[in-house]
Amino acid sequence: MATPEQSYFDPAVLARLSNLHLKARWVVEGVMAGLHRSRAKGFSVEFEQHREYAPGDEIRRIDWKALGKLDRYFIKEFEDESNLKTHLLLDVSGSMDYASGEVTKFQYACILVASLAYLILRQQDAAGLTTFSDRIDSQLPPKATRGYMVELLQRLEAETTGGDTDVGRILREVAGGIRRRGLVVLVSDLLDDAESVLQGLRLFRYRGNDVLVFHVLDETELTLPFSGNTRFEDIEDPRLRVTADPKAIQAEYRRVMENHIDTLRSGCHEYAIDYQLVSTATPLDQALVSYLSWRK
Amino acid sequence: MYLAALATAVIPLVIHLLNRRQQKRLRFPAVRFVLISQRRVARTYNLRNWLLLAVRTLAIIFLVLLMAHPLWETGVGLAARGAPLATVIVVDNSLSMQVRDQGATFSEAKQAAGRILEALGEGDRAAVVATNPVGSRQPRLKDPREAALKDLGPLAVTAGAADFTAALRTGYGLLGQSGGQKALWVVTDLGLSGWDRLSLPAVGEYDPTVPVKIVTVGSPDAPPSATVTALASRAVHVAPGLDIGLAATLGGFADGAIPDLAARLTIDGEVRDEKQVTLSPDEESTVDFRFKLDRPGSHSGYVSLHGDGLSGNLRHYFTLHTRDRLNVLLVDGDPQRALVASETFFLSRALNPAGDVANSVLLPEVILSGAVGRVDPDGYQAVVLANVAALPPAFVARLAAFVERGGGLLLSLGDQVAAEDYNRALWSNASPLLPGPLGPRRRAPLDRNVTVGEVDVAHPALRAFADRRLLDSLRAVKVSSYFALASAGGRTLMRLSNGEPLVVEKEHGKGRILLYTSTADSAWNNLPLKTGYVPLMQSLVTYMAGGGSGSIDTGITAGTAKRWSADAAHAGKQLRVVDPNRTEREVTLEPAEGKASGSFDGNHFAGVYRVVSPGGGLDIASLYAVNPPPMESRLERIGADELQRKFGPVSHEVLAAGALSGGGTRTDLALGLVVVLILTLLFESWLGQRNYE
Numbered sequence: 001m002a003t004p005e006q007s008y009f010d011p012a013v014l015a016r017l018s019n020l021h022l023k024a025r026w027v028v029e030g031v032m033a034g035l036h037r038s039r040a041k042g043f044s045v046e047f048e049q050h051r052e053y054a055p056g057d058e059i060r061r062i063d064w065k066a067l068g069k070l071d072r073y074f075i076k077e078f079e080d081e082s083n084l085k086t087h088l089l090l091d092v093s094g095s096m097d098y099a100s101g102e103v104t105k106f107q108y109a110c111i112l113v114a115s116l117a118y119l120i121l122r123q124q125d126a127a128g129l130t131t132f133s134d135r136i137d138s139q140l141p142p143k144a145t146r147g148y149m150v151e152l153l154q155r156l157e158a159e160t161t162g163g164d165t166d167v168g169r170i171l172r173e174v175a176g177g178i179r180r181r182g183l184v185v186l187v188s189d190l191l192d193d194a195e196s197v198l199q200g201l202r203l204f205r206y207r208g209n210d211v212l213v214f215h216v217l218d219e220t221e222l223t224l225p226f227s228g229n230t231r232f233e234d235i236e237d238p239r240l241r242v243t244a245d246p247k248a249i250q251a252e253y254r255r256v257m258e259n260h261i262d263t264l265r266s267g268c269h270e271y272a273i274d275y276q277l278v279s280t281a282t283p284l285d286q287a288l289v290s291y292l293s294w295r296k
Numbered sequence: 297m298y299l300a301a302l303a304t305a306v307i308p309l310v311i312h313l314l315n316r317r318q319q320k321r322l323r324f325p326a327v328r329f330v331l332i333s334q335r336r337v338a339r340t341y342n343l344r345n346w347l348l349l350a351v352r353t354l355a356i357i358f359l360v361l362l363m364a365h366p367l368w369e370t371g372v373g374l375a376a377r378g379a380p381l382a383t384v385i386v387v388d389n390s391l392s393m394q395v396r397d398q399g400a401t402f403s404e405a406k407q408a409a410g411r412i413l414e415a416l417g418e419g420d421r422a423a424v425v426a427t428n429p430v431g432s433r434q435p436r437l438k439d440p441r442e443a444a445l446k447d448l449g450p451l452a453v454t455a456g457a458a459d460f461t462a463a464l465r466t467g468y469g470l471l472g473q474s475g476g477q478k479a480l481w482v483v484t485d486l487g488l489s490g491w492d493r494l495s496l497p498a499v500g501e502y503d504p505t506v507p508v509k510i511v512t513v514g515s516p517d518a519p520p521s522a523t524v525t526a527l528a529s530r531a532v533h534v535a536p537g538l539d540i541g542l543a544a545t546l547g548g549f550a551d552g553a554i555p556d557l558a559a560r561l562t563i564d565g566e567v568r569d570e571k572q573v574t575l576s577p578d579e580e581s582t583v584d585f586r587f588k589l590d591r592p593g594s595h596s597g598y599v600s601l602h603g604d605g606l607s608g609n610l611r612h613y614f615t616l617h618t619r620d621r622l623n624v625l626l627v628d629g630d631p632q633r634a635l636v637a638s639e640t641f642f643l644s645r646a647l648n649p650a651g652d653v654a655n656s657v658l659l660p661e662v663i664l665s666g667a668v669g670r671v672d673p674d675g676y677q678a679v680v681l682a683n684v685a686a687l688p689p690a691f692v693a694r695l696a697a698f699v700e701r702g703g704g705l706l707l708s709l710g711d712q713v714a715a716e717d718y719n720r721a722l723w724s725n726a727s728p729l730l731p732g733p734l735g736p737r738r739r740a741p742l743d744r745n746v747t748v749g750e751v752d753v754a755h756p757a758l759r760a761f762a763d764r765r766l767l768d769s770l771r772a773v774k775v776s777s778y779f780a781l782a783s784a785g786g787r788t789l790m791r792l793s794n795g796e797p798l799v800v801e802k803e804h805g806k807g808r809i810l811l812y813t814s815t816a817d818s819a820w821n822n823l824p825l826k827t828g829y830v831p832l833m834q835s836l837v838t839y840m841a842g843g844g845s846g847s848i849d850t851g852i853t854a855g856t857a858k859r860w861s862a863d864a865a866h867a868g869k870q871l872r873v874v875d876p877n878r879t880e881r882e883v884t885l886e887p888a889e890g891k892a893s894g895s896f897d898g899n900h901f902a903g904v905y906r907v908v909s910p911g912g913g914l915d916i917a918s919l920y921a922v923n924p925p926p927m928e929s930r931l932e933r934i935g936a937d938e939l940q941r942k943f944g945p946v947s948h949e950v951l952a953a954g955a956l957s958g959g960g961t962r963t964d965l966a967l968g969l970v971v972v973l974i975l976t977l978l979f980e981s982w983l984g985q986r987n988y989e
Binding site for chain 1 (some may be wrong): 315316320321322324325326327329330331332333335336337341371642812860
């Protein structure tokens, strides 16, 4: 039986919630509550200016040294350490619309992106969203306003899957449009040529961006657990089909898939890109924690 | 059957093809990877798949072969190699083995069986099973040398038809108790009459994995053969001095006619008659013999056939049982000047219709009622009082003693009889001769006929009236007067249509009394004018006189049981039966259904069997004949197609006896096949596993 915490981040449970904002908040608050308990929280901030005390300000924020020198009440105001711009890149190609269980890769990716956006904006960083298939479907520039969350979520909820995957080309295109260094978070099943994907990711690094990759796959894509003579038809390209005995090719398939993943993982590692392989069965907190690890 | 089962080897191929047709459809994102994987493994996978298919097909073939229990034989596979061999040899000892080739066939069969036994080695076991077993000893598997000595050596031909169904049942039963290799041989002349009766379902639990090897002996071509298919008596009475007729029906089994066939009648070792006949193919001929016997008692004889190169059962036995001629005293109580009006006119002529004293078994002698005082009844076997009025006490006393000693008395009534006198003389004393007191004379109403009603045709005296025509003749008799019987104490043989007794029997001492309540002439009834009168009176008088009229017994078929039935008082008595080979066996009469009965089923040999009752007192024939079934003389062999149909799923092989000299060995391949099958299955399992790694 799942523990309350497990069900808290269970993608299948989350998928049943209709409100994406609620999902994101649920995930993030859950993660943050966990972090408080571990006392591993807190972000460093820098002093920005003083302003005169006004009723309603917290007593603990009064600068007592200034009071001693100037005999007036001043409140210390701080500025975030960095005004981080995060670019969330979400793959909405047809291949993302696949689920062996209750949650499609796209649903999982949406919750993940929404949670990340919620977290980023909660930290008063800027978050933007780009969705793509074999072309860029939509783009929202990074902003740090709290109200921007609503806009991001509306865009996410309006997204549908379709089109082919061409991650490498899209990454190159997006990389060309980013002028200020920031964080690029790619959420995709990366069912594309690994080298092409890596080339695109490397471009972000060349431009000084930090890159975080969430490689989202369904569990059956990893293991091919089917049996019986099966006619496989590609979701994106109906012309691509093959009849095979899954049992017979399972071992070889896993080797091919592992090789693909290893190529991506090692390529990312080479260029200090954070690579995270998540299956749609992976609880979402694990994905967020990997982001927070990077953010620390 | 098992060859047909090999067709199941295509099952894996069919499953494979069906699986190829049955595909699931799956929309999948990573088809590119599936395609790459498929291309990489396709060659190896296809190769393994075909190999797997071949291995599975082989496994089924090996399994079917294993169930078929294959043997590897060299020559005719006499000796066993590997596991010990249990061998059952069924030897045909039916009559056809004797009559074909004048006995050489059976000798050849025993030699062939002996050769099979000789080829067996240490640890092997064997049993010899006869198609016609003699004696009650059950065959069992034993050392082959012991089987040759104890079972095969004494085996003799019997007169019966071969019972292959029972023999194979015994054979399979013996083999079923044994492990290791099994062999079932049948040594036979393949005679149609025996094999025609084989029924594999009736064998019961047969083992189709044990092939039957049939060794044929005797000449393959059926020689011309003939036999007596039936004997029938042409005589009414069988008694010394009488002309006796015997009809022999002859049957021939040949492609053409059998000319100049001599049929000879021999009685008590003496040739009595001989006839020449030509037997047409597929037809029967009847030969009539006539002879006389010069002494009473039991006789035996046979009809024999003689012809050049003739085979078959050429001798058919029979027995004759005669009785002395019966002297019957007729006392006429109402003599008339016109003979036809006399009381005994019809009766005396009914008992000896031809008036032939020399040839009639019944010799009636008529006296007037006034002479009864001077007659000694002991000079007769039966006395008839026909409408006799006066019965002197001395005569009644002599009559009572006569009946007491076994004599017969028939009382017919009429207008001379006074019921009171009869009751006084024959009823009102210590040992009455009447079955009941006579009542008044009754006359049938003028407007209503009284006829003969119920007739007890089961009674020995009235068995002849089981014939419908004779019975109808009796039932047509009209009776105008009769005496009522106040209380019938004996057994009523015939009744009138109004239920009154007409013929009543009473036993008295060792003798019998019959009371006929009407007249013996036509005064009170019209019986003398009916067809049934002569046989009725002859039957009643003969029965009353203490027996039948003698008989010709054409015997029973070999292999069937001879049965006896006697009065219940004889239960526990023993009979000694002596067969033609002078072997004696005891039969005990057991009580059954109010009788003492016994049977003897050891009638294996053709000939005359003698029955001795050590204590005496039993009224049974002392001789009976046993003959082979006529079809045993048909020496035609069963055809290969018919034999195949008989054996059905059991594989069989027909070998000439000469092939046994080829010897050879047989090796059971079952163990080897089991090993191969296990290895095949292991390989299949490994290969199947590898296919998915």
